[in-house]
Amino acid sequence: MRITIVKPGLLSTVQDLGRYHYLPQAVPISGAMDTLSARIANKAVGNPDDAAVIEFTQAGAEFTADTDLLIAYAGGGAILSANDQKLPAGRPCFIPAGTLVKLINDEAGIRTYIAVAAGWDVPEVLGSRSTFLTAGFGGLQGRPLKAGDVLSGCKTLSVINNRILNRLKGDKIQYANWSIERRAFFEATDKIIRVIPGHELGWFTGSSIAGFLSTPYAIAQRSNRMGYHLEGEAIHRTKNNELLSTAVMPGTIQVTGNGSMILLMADCQTTGGYPRIAQVAAVDLPLCAQLKPGDIIYFNAISRHDAEMLYIEREHDLQQLTIAIQSKFY
Amino acid sequence: MQATVIKITPAQIYFLNERSLTIELGKEISEANFLKVSLCDQLIHDHPFPGFITTIPAYISLTVVFDPVQVMGNDLIGNTCFEKVSAYLISLNPVATQPQKTASDTIVIPVCYGGNLGPDLDEVAGLHNISSSEVISLHTAAIYTVYMIGFVPGFAYLGGMNASLATPRKATPRAAVPAGSVGIAGLQTGVYPLATPGGWQIIGQTPLKMFDANRAEPSLLKAGDRIKFEAISLDEFNHIKTGD
Numbered sequence: 001m002r003i004t005i006v007k008p009g010l011l012s013t014v015q016d017l018g019r020y021h022y023l024p025q026a027v028p029i030s031g032a033m034d035t036l037s038a039r040i041a042n043k044a045v046g047n048p049d050d051a052a053v054i055e056f057t058q059a060g061a062e063f064t065a066d067t068d069l070l071i072a073y074a075g076g077g078a079i080l081s082a083n084d085q086k087l088p089a090g091r092p093c094f095i096p097a098g099t100l101v102k103l104i105n106d107e108a109g110i111r112t113y114i115a116v117a118a119g120w121d122v123p124e125v126l127g128s129r130s131t132f133l134t135a136g137f138g139g140l141q142g143r144p145l146k147a148g149d150v151l152s153g154c155k156t157l158s159v160i161n162n163r164i165l166n167r168l169k170g171d172k173i174q175y176a177n178w179s180i181e182r183r184a185f186f187e188a189t190d191k192i193i194r195v196i197p198g199h200e201l202g203w204f205t206g207s208s209i210a211g212f213l214s215t216p217y218a219i220a221q222r223s224n225r226m227g228y229h230l231e232g233e234a235i236h237r238t239k240n241n242e243l244l245s246t247a248v249m250p251g252t253i254q255v256t257g258n259g260s261m262i263l264l265m266a267d268c269q270t271t272g273g274y275p276r277i278a279q280v281a282a283v284d285l286p287l288c289a290q291l292k293p294g295d296i297i298y299f300n301a302i303s304r305h306d307a308e309m310l311y312i313e314r315e316h317d318l319q320q321l322t323i324a325i326q327s328k329f330y
Numbered sequence: 331m332q333a334t335v336i337k338i339t340p341a342q343i344y345f346l347n348e349r350s351l352t353i354e355l356g357k358e359i360s361e362a363n364f365l366k367v368s369l370c371d372q373l374i375h376d377h378p379f380p381g382f383i384t385t386i387p388a389y390i391s392l393t394v395v396f397d398p399v400q401v402m403g404n405d406l407i408g409n410t411c412f413e414k415v416s417a418y419l420i421s422l423n424p425v426a427t428q429p430q431k432t433a434s435d436t437i438v439i440p441v442c443y444g445g446n447l448g449p450d451l452d453e454v455a456g457l458h459n460i461s462s463s464e465v466i467s468l469h470t471a472a473i474y475t476v477y478m479i480g481f482v483p484g485f486a487y488l489g490g491m492n493a494s495l496a497t498p499r500k501a502t503p504r505a506a507v508p509a510g511s512v513g514i515a516g517l518q519t520g521v522y523p524l525a526t527p528g529g530w531q532i533i534g535q536t537p538l539k540m541f542d543a544n545r546a547e548p549s550l551l552k553a554g555d556r557i558k559f560e561a562i563s564l565d566e567f568n569h570i571k572t573g574d
Binding site: 024025026126132137138142199244245249250252269270271282307308309311312315 | 344345346347349352359385386387388389390393395399409411478479481483484485487524526541543544549552553
């Protein structure tokens with residue numbers, strides 16, 4: 001399966017679930033910002049969760065199907081349209097060769113993930129297919145996709161890839177009558193981000209902590225795959241200790257010298273020297289991944305124990321989804 | 331070097347996120363604390379647990395990264411990953427370990443000082459009222475310890491610079507500092523592994539690739555390494571660079 005990029009859109013990169021083994025060498029995790037959507041797209045075509053997907057930013061990208069395709073998409077910010085027919089998210093879609101696929105604007109969210117049967121075929125670098133732009137490696141030649149780029153799916157389809165494909169294959173666009181609903185994973189509001197107290201929480205004044213947990217924060221223009229600057233009530237410190245650089249993770253919320261906050265995301269540095277007020281619960285990081293400049297969020301504190309339980313529950317639910325899909329095809 | 335006994339206690343451990351925890355082993359940057367981090371790192375690598383992925387050593391902390399699904403599937407004691415991994419780390423028997431590195435492991439980093447490759451060498455010398463060649467001899471005389479790798483892939487935080495070379499950062503950072511540039515900022519010295527913007531005083535450049543994603547071990551340096559800079563000529567620089 002093969003596509004040619006006609007319009008690359010704002011920022012389109014190949015990503016998987018990230019690169020963990022080189023953290024001690026300061027290689028960031030990278031990977032899909034919204035890992036939940038990447039996993040849903042992969043599951044819908046019968047892939048393992050960690051197959052490579054394309055992460056698109058906002059709408060505007062276009063590509064042609066050079067061959068017949070089995071794809072699925074999930075995320076936010078765009079709806080897929082194939083020969084001007086809208087495709088539903090979270091479902092395997094058969095797209096015949098020659099079809100023009102466009103990402104058209106959708107209000108909610110900013111990042112859309114497209115999976116292809118067997119995963120997009122780019123070389124593994126340091127154990128992952130994720131693009132890390134700063135150092136220029138991984139994904140497609142370490143860079144964002146551009147017009148004219150050709151991307152192929154891996155050659156060897158799994159049994160489940162083939163069964164889904166054979167069910168939908170024909171001479172026209174066709175998609176499954178079932179779907180994986182991303183929104184089923186979240187409460188009604190997606191503007192409340194759950195956080196666990198950070199290790200340096202005690203460095204901040206009580207009123208700042210109260211403000212952090214009760215006032216709105218806006219995602220600033222200066223936001224990218226490395227992190228988001230947050231605009232809102234300033235955070236004041238009770239003491240001006242220096243934090244010695246130590247490991248940070250995507251979801252870590254740092255407070256800079258002038259009292260503003262940075263929420264670290266997928267391409268963040270592996271270590272940091274700013275005190276950490278909170279850590280976003282891993283289950284809510286996919287919500288953060290869909291935030292765009294100007295979006296307003298609130299933070300709500302939960303315990304470390306609850307965050308871990310939510311994580312295990314989420315993993316269990318995702319595991320059940322894979323089993324449910326496989327059972328449809330055996 | 332004397333053997334140090336490492337025993338991880340509950341009070342040292344804190345939650346970082348659902349797939350990692352940090353062990354804090356001291357309060358300030360010191361050789362003693364650095365040794366604790368190294369030994370703790372070695373202890374965990376010698377006794378990994380099911381689901382262990384890697385560690386991130388820092389000045390006074392060691393972060394342990396794991397796969398939560400695998401950790402939950404093992405029979406360690408506890409209801410959550412944090413509890414299970416903590417319990418495991420605490421249960422590790424204190425062992426008196428010797429650091430494995432010896433002085434003979436010192437890695438030599440060739441550097442061409444001054445000229446176009448080290449545009450700030452004269453400025454640094456001027457600020458300290460010494461000659462450029464004295465800067466070079468002070469910079470090459472020391473044995474440096476790699477305390478941690480951070481900031482960008484392959485960037486080594488080095489300890490051991492002669493304090494008389496301490497120089498403030500440039501008032502205006504450069505938009506692009508070439509990969510391999512050797513700089514001084516305050517009491518720190520280091521090598522830029524990638525071309526990035528930067529405010530350090532650039533005194534030279536190494537022809538070695540500090541980071542190369544195509545190598546099995548992409549970072550030339552690792553926490554715990556001892557390194558030494560060696561002055562080379564521009565000809566030698568070009569020779570090593572092209573032969574690389």
